[in-house]
Amino acid sequence: MDIELSKEDLDFEAEVRGFLKENAYTGGDAEAWRMNWFEKAREKGNWDVPKWPVKFGGPGWTPNQHFVWQKETARAGTPWDMPFGLSMLGPVLMAHGSEEQQQRFLPDIRARKVNWCQGYSEPGAGSDLASLKTKAELSEDGSHYVVNGTKIWTTMAHIADWIFCLTRTSDAGIKQEGITFLLFPMKQDGVEIKPIITLGGSHTVNTVFFSDVKVPVENRVGEEGKGWTYAKGLLEHERTGIAGISNSIVALEGLKNKARSVKRGNGSLMDVPSFRAKVAELEVDLMAVEYTELRSLATASAGTAPGPESSILKLKGTDIQQRIQKLTMEAGGQFSAAWGGTNAGPDFARAGMGGYMSSRVYTIYGGASEVQKDIVTKKVLGIKSSKK
Ligand SMILES: Cc1cc2nc3c(=O)[nH]c(=O)nc-3n(C[C@H](O)[C@H](O)[C@H](O)COP(=O)(O)OP(=O)(O)OC[C@H]3O[C@@H](n4cnc5c(N)ncnc54)[C@H](O)[C@@H]3O)c2cc1C
Secondary structure: OOOOOOHHHHHHHHHHHHHHHHOOOOOOOHHHHHHHHHHHHHHHHOOOOOOOOHHHOOOOOOHHHHHHHHHHHHHHOOOOOOHHHHHHHHHHHHHHOOHHHHHHHHHHHHOOOOOEEEEOOEOOEOOOHHHOOOEEEEOOOOOEEEEEEEEEOOOOOOOOOEEEEEEEOOOOOOOOOOEEEEEEEOOOOOEEEEEEEOOOOOEEEEEEEEEEEEEEHHHEEOOOOEHHHHHHHHHHHHHHHHHOHHHHHHHHHHHHHHHHOOEEOOEEHHHOHHHHHHHHHHHHHHHHHHHHHHHHHHHHHOOOOOOOOHHHHHHHHHHHHHHHHHHHHHHHHHHHHOOOOOOOOOHHHHHHHHHHHHHHHHHOOOOOHHHHHHHHHHHHOOOOOOOO
């Protein structure tokens, strides 16, 4: 793919840089700045929803414009944004939601007014997601479902207003059938949330228990029993986002600068051939995956789900993120072990171990790497299992 930037692309790049500079955070109320940033981005030309198709208010950018945007925003840093509504549920509603649901939910997602969480995984259903058991029973009068069951690893459930949730409405047929995609508020009776503290020491994930939660039928997305199809499309969007290629490009530059600041003999750690070789290998892999991302951006700008190729991005992108964290920890040497300490070694080393520990999850969430390899083998390379 040609990623030579045309004159128009370069003009766009300058415009994006100008916008990011003008609207950079300069202190004060961070939340007010965040909301204002999205408003300004919207006024600028729907830059607040870069990946949404034009029909739903997106800017209609070319793949190269997306590429420029991702790189520049990764470099400049943009306000924090949760992907669940904007990049995951949004595209599902656009493709499979009713017009009423699109009008009801998309504006608040766009305005970052409502936080969503993803209720897919269960204690007995992670990689084998289709085995999920959270039950949704339709009431006799057909007006609502009653949901009972447990979800686990639910990111940000403790701050979420709503959940998009996979439920089982039938046990007949193969397990992928009989799954129904429901939307309901988190702050209601019958929803209990318990925190899970991860290896990195933070609280982002939770176990969520549902006891007789009533969900009106109008909150069902698409047809009953067809939720698996919608869920898969959503996962493809999720995997593309998790790959985080542009952030890795910036993080790799950061890693090089950190290594340059560590003295070794007459030079720096970056002059040590074994370390340098690892950085070079990482950089080459990153460039290769960047091209794959461009292909995926071309699909996204046409308004379709990214397809199974998103598994390549997830697989390679998360491997690269972990390698960056590992080399950062290595660059900090023994000081990285002083997790959160304050009195020795380079500043960056204090976050080294925490970053490394937290990065272990990248190859698990959004579908474990082994499972992504399986998808790539079957759906991208077309190799069939030898098992009968
Ligand atoms: C930090 C974090 C945040 C998360 N956020 C969410 C969220 O918001 N919402 C949500 O629904 N879920 C979330 N998840 C759950 C995540 O999607 C699952 O953890 C993941 O799909 C793996 O499932 P599991 O944990 O049940 O592991 P298992 O499926 O039990 O897998 C255990 C191991 O077995 C391997 N394995 C399983 N099947 C195969 C196979 N067929 N071939 C080869 N190897 C295999 C796996 O690769 C893995 O190494 C999150 C997880 C983490 C860690």
